[in-house]
Amino acid sequence: MRYGQIRKYDIANGPGIRTSVFVTGCPLKCPGCFNKEYQDELNGKEWTKEQEDLVIKYLKIEHVSGLSILGGEPLVQDENLLNLLKRAKKEVDKDIWLWTGFCYEQLNKKQLEVLKYVDVLVDGPFIQEKKDLNLKYCGSTNQRVIDLNKHSLRRRFDET
């Protein structure tokens, strides 16, 4: 996995004060992408155990309310992302939000495995014609904020 930045305190991506990780590399190339520089994975730095430890340390800060994973595209990353999410859930247990350009219904088993550790998924590609600056956590109206702990989609996956 490669990453563009880690924000210790982020108030722009999800509720409350959050630690956020921006991964790099995205195959979707949406026109008007708000993080174009992160489409190319080579623009990022190599993710190591050092970054994983740092994120866990930030998450342990009392007023940090959760972890946000953005990109780039989180759901084309290697197992380092899964390891980070597993560790965050086990050691900190604060809520985890993840933004993907894929729609939930398109995801494969490996990607759904990652979502086992995610509480809220913001899904769907950015569509310029549907851009809406009033949306709180999305860029365009086709995107959805899905509470995976309540959503019937995940219940269906968990039963398989």
Ligand code: SF4
């Ligand atoms: S999915 Fe996100 S990061 Fe990828 S091109 Fe679309 S807006 Fe950009």
